[in-house]
Amino acid sequence: MKVLLDNITKIFGRIIAVNNLNLEIDDGKLVVLLGPSGCGKSTTLLMIAGIYRPTEGEIWFGDKVVNDLPPRDRKIGLVFQSYALYPHMTVFENIAFPLRLKKENKEEINRKVREISEFLEINELLERKPIQLSGGQQQRVAVARALVKSPDILLLDEPLSNLDAKLRVMMRSELKKMQMRLGITTIFVTHDQSEAMTVADKIAVIKNGVLQQYSSSDELYDLPRNIFVATFIGSPPMNIIEGSIQYEGGNLFFLNPDVRFSLPKDLEFVLKQKRNTKDVLFGVRPEDVNISMKETTQDSISWIIDMVEMMGRELLVTLSRGKTILKTLIDREHSPSIGDRVNIEFSGRVFLFDKESGKNLLCEE
């Protein structure tokens, strides 16, 4: 079912938790609400679930406004970070609970519970109490309970955050697989950007209750609308350097007391229309910075290696030049050592953000 949030605002006392949020979630898609904790993403989810009532705005399921519909009539399944299983009921009773409330007959309930628990591979655990289950098993039970009544929409509130790292990676791909198989419209809340990138069809990045960007993972990575999205997405985060832009002899340069980069031609064209912008933030992702021992070219004069961190397949190298710091991910074969002087080259895209508004200067308004 298609979900539409139309100018949603939620105010708790004096705190504006969600501010004028507009979001359209297509049928059968998995959309992630992503943001740091306290940004209003869970509040948004609870409004969609019907537990909170929006202060302003309308929530549409399909072609119906559901603002006044209680949670039980919304045909949704909900999984909490804590799983919120009923501790006094067995796994079977937990999963069967929504069906019992719908007054379905016993055989039907048995059949459905068996089916969903086989699907999620928890059919061996049906007689246990939640406290006797591991975190991963509890999570599956919670998902089973959410799915057993065949909801139109599945809501997941940080469903993987209580699992250990290895299980988390496994479960997120399983959740994605399950979602695609069932084709169920899913809204997934998380603060983990890598989790969001791997499962989402589309990601809504939220900060302080305001939607920052709503687009696919690729676009979020390649064309962040502002500095917040740029630094929030990607790990390790994008390098940001303060400075200004200047034209010299028809060429465009980024300058600060320590560095001087010439900027690509295609940036020049865009920036010419915003000539009044002078103070900028320069951004480049660590994986797009290459280091070399070659002779200096004109704008990449030697940097000093401050720190080398082992990241597994790659090395995270911290470079400095004066007060400017730059991090780069390089192959292990380089084997740099601290104190070495190196030169840098940008192999990928560079970004420029307005210093005041934080907006990406390369995005159209």
Add this chain to the structure above:
Amino acid sequence: MKDKRPQGLAKHKVGIKSKREKRGKRAQEVRGEAVTFSRRNEIISTIIMTIISIPIFLSYLWLFLSSFSAKMWHGLIPLSFTLHNWRFLWEPIKFGAVMHTSIWPITLNTLLLAFAVTFFEVLISTLSGYALSRFRFKGRVVIQGMTMILHAFPGVALLIAIYYVLYTIRLLDTLWGVMLVKIALEIPMSTNIVKGFFDNIPWDVEWSSFVDGCNRWQTWRYVILPLLKPGIAAISLFSFLSGWGEFLYIYTFIFTSKKQTLATFLNSLVGEFKFVDYGLLSAVATFYMIPTLLFFIFTQKALLQMSFGGRKA
């Protein structure tokens, strides 16, 4: 003489070494003991607890036995079996000139008081505990603080004031009046207990039940109530015991002997005569204990059964 010193030194060294070894061994032994210590500890604590509880157990045993015996050897060992002491169950007791009323209406009074206090306390404190735990309203903190203050007052301090209040609202010399006072004075504590239990039920669980299809009543019935069971058991036990054992308010506010309860009845058996019939007294006392024991047995399981699972942080 020449090589004596080195020898001595060597000996000394050996001495040190063996001491060290010994110390090491001792440490090992201590560590070894630590493993078995818990079992020994268990035995010791069992013995200590047994010793402490023996006098209590013996006095109850004495009470029970003496209620069934006509004569006690030195007041300690029962000699012959009789049901004479239990005659209050089927006939009114006559002591000198005073004819005591039958025990059954008095028992009924006591039960009525105990159950009424239990019922209203559980009802009111679960509702108020829910409100204090779940709703954010003006004056919530003040109310919570005031319940604590009220709880801190000893009931005796309020005796005269309550007497006037009961007199004014014409509830003096009625069981209803005593009930009202008991309930009012005990609600603060039980409310606080219940609030603690509600605080332990996560919002997520309640919300989940809404999404699963519960209305408010069903959430209360199927999710909250089962999780609240130990709390309800606790407050109903407390309130039952306090209602059943109430003496002071009955003694002060009730004048008609037909309206008294077992506690004051028991008192009157002791108080009114120079010669106390210990056999009768112990039989009545045993009779007085039965419901308490039963109530405790029934609530004990719920009291011990605390289940807040489904959560792994």
